[in-house]
Amino acid sequence: MAVPTSTYRLQIRQQFPLSAAAEVADYLKTLGADAVYLSPILQATSGSDHGYDLTSHDRVDPERGGEQGRLDVVAKARELGLEVVVDIVPNHMGVADAAQNKAWWELLRLGSEGEHAAWFDVDWKAGGGRIKLPVLGDDFTDDQLTLEDGELRYFEHRFPIAPGTAPGGATPAEVHGRQHYELVSYRRADAEQNYRRFFAVTDLAGIRVENRAVFDATHAELLRWVSTGGVDGIRIDHPDGLANPAEYLEWLAAAAPDSWITVEKITEPGELLPEQWPVAGTTGYDALAEVNSLLYDPADEATASSRYRSLTGDDRDWGSHVAQGKRLVATTILHAELLRIGRAVRAAAPDLADGDELVVAALTELAVAFPVYRSYQPVGNEQLRAAVQLATSRKPELAGTFDALLPLLAGGDREVTVRFEQATGAIMAKGVEDTAYYRYNRAIGLNEVGGDPGSFGSTVAEFHAAQEQRQRLLPESMTTLSTHDTKRSEDVRARVAVLPELGERWYAAAEQLMQRCPLPDQSFGYLLWQTFVGAGWIEPERMHAYAEKAMREASAGTGWRDSDADFEAAVHAVVDRAYVDKEIYNLLDDLMAEVTPHGWSNSLSQKLVQLTMPGIPDVYQGTELFDYSLVDPDNRRPVDFDLRRQLLSELDSRPAHSVNSGRSSTPGLQLEMIGKAKLWLTACVLRLRRLHPDRFSSYTPLTAAGEAAEHVVAFDRGGAITVATRLPVGLQRAGGWHDTAVTLPNGRYRDDLTGHEYSGTVEVAVLLADYPVALLALSD
Known part of the structure; x- marks a missing residue:
């Protein structure tokens, strides 16, 4: 391989x-x-x-x-x-424009008897033999349908006509009534959609x-x-x-x-x-979560939770938000999927037919209670049973229906089992990633794909245990920090992770911002101010675009389908104030300046850890420099590769230790705004991995000793040693590294970032004098 x-x-x-x-x-x-x-x-x-x-x-x-x-x-x-x-x-395949997708076009033209009928997952019976296409607007009238060039058209939408169904003189509406598809209101998709989609996206049809x-x-x-x-x-x-x-x-x-x-x-x-x-x-989302958790101190959780509740008035815990988000999508945009499973249950167990509503209600509760994205029966049967137990505690009146469904969902009927498994994944993704992640805003850096916002950081020992397991089970799995699907880039997360460490300095500033710029949803306001500090002074249009997507995903004060103009105007007005109101601007700017050096430290630390931990590291385009991108499409903006090429050439032409302009006992303070240090770090690690892959073939935790030992994460991959700083604010408040030291394995090691050599027991203050990280390679 x-x-x-x-x-x-x-x-x-x-x-x-x-x-x-x-x-x-x-x-x-x-x-x-x-x-x-x-x-x-x-x-x-x-x-x-x-x-x-x-x-x-x-x-x-x-x-x-x-x-x-x-x-x-x-x-x-x-x-x-x-x-x-x-x-x-x-x-899935894209079907927004049927004419561009030959397979979909032929399915619509010839129906269930066509050669492409086997491609798409359509419940023909539920549609009365027709595919329901939710494209019609609220003001639809029959005269909006036209016949042009042998096609049925509705504004920009084009649809095929089945052979022999458009005799001369027939009206567009009459022709439409004879097709293998039925154009229906977009609002009917929630309950009547009869083809499987990618989540709730009607323009993406599932294929078999x-x-x-x-x-x-x-x-x-x-x-x-x-x-x-x-x-x-x-x-x-x-x-x-x-x-x-x-x-x-x-x-x-x-x-x-x-x-x-x-x-x-x-x-x-x-x-x-x-x-x-x-x-x-x-x-790599699992690896992302493990690295991200290192940036948070579990000891800060109680204060973070208490202040979040007092600032926002939201006293719901993460589990409540998960259940509410999943129930929302299960009863609205993904309800059609559960109705389809209900029909499959009716076919498999006719004795349950008299309780169709109870069956769908029970399926909904089980999907809401399901602890993971999906099972793969018989793998994951314990998760199904856990869902039954939780759902029963929430809805004891459905206990009998849960018990009757369990054998079918555990593999007793393949269609019921498979469709339920597919549905739980979609409900988790839409209800949690795209809803709860924008509602529960205690610490938004933890609200990341693959993460667990209900937890708050991890210890170094917990991180080491996870990496030893990764090395043992999945040594060739990918690792990452940023992707096209992450909610915010790695460097934004690095900055917002500083906020709980700042403690009351941050909470007091947030309280001032929220009082001076109140929003109908204070939790969303808290998300917005964290985002400003994390992203910095990005272009206003980018922040406006993010705010619009975030508030619609949250589906609390507004939404994608039926937006609330007043709520959205209030949010956009607050975004504008941040840029033009001198008092608000200065408050934010001071906070950003305080966060910046610690954010740099976090950025370099998490980058080094991700690039050197067990697995195959991925670098998302452009993130070898500091990148302050938000959720897509913001993270797909063009990358300036000419700049990166030029900077790397400059770095390669001068001594490694001169990337920074001096040695500092306070981590991060000497790093350059453009992110040259991050570029240099990325290059050093990737080159070492390519040149000496054998030095990344094992995993041994290294333990620091001394007053600031909790601020060090270090490990030996088999000749390549990582030493990184965590919790930089606490480190600074404690007065630096003091006597903290790390004992290296036998041999002499060269720091690829600086060129300095070390052996034996080394004081961390010396080791991390230039950067908050060190990449030590065993000398040949």
Whole structure:
């Protein structure tokens, strides 16, 4: 298996096509990356900014560079000795414009008898033999339908016409009534949608890759790339949406036996990947959570919780927010999925038919109570039973229905089992990631994909235990700090992690801001001010765009479907005040200045830890410098590779220790605004991993001794030693490192960041005099 020593993720778009990826490959090589990691490149909906709405599996998207662009990337990578990793989307296809998706067009044209009927997961009976397409607006009238060029049209939407259904003189409405699809109000999707979607996105239709013929058809081009040497690694998007992830992965692994395969699987705390899956591991959200937790002191939790309650008036704990968010989406945007499971239950157990409403209510409660994204029966049966127990405690009147459903959900009926598993993942994603994460704002840096906002930091010992397990079970799993799906970039998280450490300095400032700029939802106001401190003075239009997405995701004062103009105007007015009101601006600016050096320290520490911990590190495009991006699409903005190339060249042309302008006993104070130190650190680690992969083959915790020992995280990977600072505010308040020291394993070690050499027991104040981190490589 070709396992890279590291990857560098590139977002391929019209503005950054494959030709551009080929042009930056030499920079990635110089940086030290071992693989070019490409976002989806198969043909997607025209104008797509992300590529996850693909419309064809048999060609590279011409808007992103086409086949020639792919070949250019592969050729350049091979010339430089780089591997190529691609991101694929097996779960769904883009159907926003039916005319762009041949398979979907044919399904609509020919219905359940067409050759593509097996591709899509449609409940034909529920639609009376028709696919319900929720595209009509609130003011729809029949005269808005037209017949043009042999198609049925509704404004910009185009639909095919079945053979023989449009005789001369027929009205558009009459023709519509004869089709294999029915255009319905977008509001009916919640309860009447009869094709499986990606979460609740009606423009993304689920496909049935559990059908071997569909798998073969949709993977032929990918496997051609593999067979011709154009792909070394495959990243699987959203495996939890698949009917049978294990079988799918077995097919893929058999077809691409030498490929490094990772899955975008979100695991909850304590949850492990099913050991039967033939994959190297996940795409790194679990690792992100482990590193992120190091930035928080569990001792600060009580104060953070108390002040959050007093500032916002929200006395709900994380578990309550999870249940409320999941119940919201289960009874609205994803209700159709539960109704479909209810119909499957009726078919499998007719004796439950008289209680259809009770069945759906019980399914809803079980989905809300489910502790992880999904199970994979029989794997995860204990999670199903835990959900039954919790749901029964919440709704004892449904106990009998829970008991009757349990055998079906545990594998007694395949359709019921699979559809419930698919639904719990979607409900978790939408109810937690896209709802509760924007409602529970005690410490927003913890509200990250794969994280657990209900916990508050971890000890160094807990981190070491997690890494020893990672080294033992998933040494080739990907690790990451930022992705196209993270709620905020790693450097924003590094800054907001400082706030609980500041304690009353932060809480008093937040109270002033919230009193001077009150919002109808004070919890959202608390999120907003944390975001300002984390992102800094980014362009106002970016902060406005973030605020709009965040408040609509929260679905508390406004929402995506029915927005509240007054609520949104109030939020936007507060954003404007931050930039133009001198008093508010100065209050924020002073706070940002205080946070900055500690945020830099956190940024470098978490970067070094992530790049050196067990697993294969990924660098998301541009994050080798400080990057203050927010949730997508903000994190897909263009990256200035020319600047990075220039800075790296400058760094390589001068002594390593001169990246910083002096030695300081206070970590972080000498770091440069542009993030050169982070660039240098990234290059040093990636180059060392590529040159000496054997030095990253084990994991041994190193324990510091002395007054500030709790501020050190250190470990030996087998000849490469990481030493990093944590909780920098507390360290500064304690007066620095004092007598704290680390004893190195036998041998002499060179700090790749500074060039200094060490052996034996070393005082941390000396070791971390230039940077808040050290990368020690065993001398040859």
